[in-house]
Amino acid sequence: MIGDGRVSSTSQQLGVGNGQCEANSRFVVLESAVRAGQATADALVRELGTAEPWRLAELIGVPVALRDRCRDNPRLRSEVVDDPPTIVLYTEALADVSRVLVLRSPRLAVVPLDTIAVAIELYRYLERARPHLLRGARREWPRVAREIAAHAFAQDLLELPFFPAEIDAVDRLSRSPAHVGVGRD
DSSP: OOOHHHHHHHHHHOOOSHHHHHHHHHHHHHHHHHHHHHHHHHHHHHHOOOHHHHHHHHHHOOOOOESSSSSSSTTTOOEEEEETEEEEHHHHHHHHHHHHHHOOOOOGHHHHHHHHHHHHHHHHHHHHHHHOOOSOOTTTSOOOOOOOOHHHHHHHHHTTTOOOHHHHHHHHHHHHHTTTTOOOO
């Protein structure tokens, strides 16, 4: 859990205008995003009786489609498309990143990457199509806060021992010229 609850009251006492207050306000939003993701995962598990993302998607009524690669962005691993609302997993990109994780950071490969992707995209689907199922989330949050909520949702749902954004960091690092060919972290 991020923070101990004191940041919220501190930022309110400071008011608006100085850099420290703005940093505190951003921290409060990010802390709220983590809590919203966790609360949404907990509520769905209680309501639907499962923490398995594939089953949750089925129960909520959002299909999951498998495609080889995204033509527009070959590195894209997953997304929610709108017409009809569908979670799309790009299997080749997922396999590429899975290989990187096994080689460079095996602790991040404890749950199949496609299952983590379904969990993250399920939260994004709820944001777009069923916001009434979200707990504590705000539409006006910046994109980074919504991403953190989606990752916290997946972490809580799957009881991951890491924050899913670490997968993105390892993937980016593995593609940087300074780290190509470097072994495990």
